[in-house]
Amino acid sequence: xxxxxxxxxxxxxxxxxxxxxxxxxxxxxxxxxxxxxxxxxxxxxxxxxxxxxxxxxxxxxxxxxxxxxxxxxxxxxxxxxxxxxxxxxxxxxxxxxxxxxxxxxxxxxxxxxxxxxxxxxxxxxxxxxxxxxxxxxxxxxxxxxxxxxxxxxxxxxxxxxxxxxxxxxxxxxxxxxxxxx
Numbered sequence: 001x002x003x004x005x006x007x008x009x010x011x012x013x014x015x016x017x018x019x020x021x022x023x024x025x026x027x028x029x030x031x032x033x034x035x036x037x038x039x040x041x042x043x044x045x046x047x048x049x050x051x052x053x054x055x056x057x058x059x060x061x062x063x064x065x066x067x068x069x070x071x072x073x074x075x076x077x078x079x080x081x082x083x084x085x086x087x088x089x090x091x092x093x094x095x096x097x098x099x100x101x102x103x104x105x106x107x108x109x110x111x112x113x114x115x116x117x118x119x120x121x122x123x124x125x126x127x128x129x130x131x132x133x134x135x136x137x138x139x140x141x142x143x144x145x146x147x148x149x150x151x152x153x154x155x156x157x158x159x160x161x162x163x164x165x166x167x168x169x170x171x172x173x174x175x176x177x178x179x180x181x
Contacts, residue, residue, distance in 0.1 A: 027128035035126035042102035056089035061139035065105035
């Protein structure tokens with residue numbers, strides 16, 4: 001019995017240490033300037049943050065192309081893109097997958113928005129969204145609403161893939177109403 005308790009404590013300590021060590025970078029705070037980026041999309045076009053100035057930007061990080069949760073999230077953004085666009089926002093996905101993987105993913109699911117290839121994980125790290133386990137790295141499922149001036153408007157660290165795009169729409173409605181007042 002004692003060894004089970006000890007094993008449980010060691011597992012919990014190990015999980016905590018991996019979780020703390022694996023987080024790369026500091027999360028940007030609401031109101032701060034969004035970290036800049038310069039990454040290729042699925043078509044090889046370089047995209048930089050300033051390209052999206054003047055509109056709200058939904059910058060969402062996701063772990064891996066063509067996995068169940070990531071597919072559900074991307075397809076929900078695709079399905080809700082008209083509503084998001086009507087609110088003056090654009091959607092951009094980011095993962096550590098390469099451009100070829102992004103191109104196949106976008107084609108398979110008819111994703112009409114840019115998917116940025118952060119293959120070195122530097123941009124994910126600058127947003128505090130990189131999970132680096134040494135032998136493997138991936139982006140955490142974090143989303144950042146960036147306002148038209150390039151500042152962080154809202155941060156999402158806990159994302160339910162099936163309803164995240166609806167949550168974004170609700171928050172954009174509130175934020176855009178506030179900015180018009």
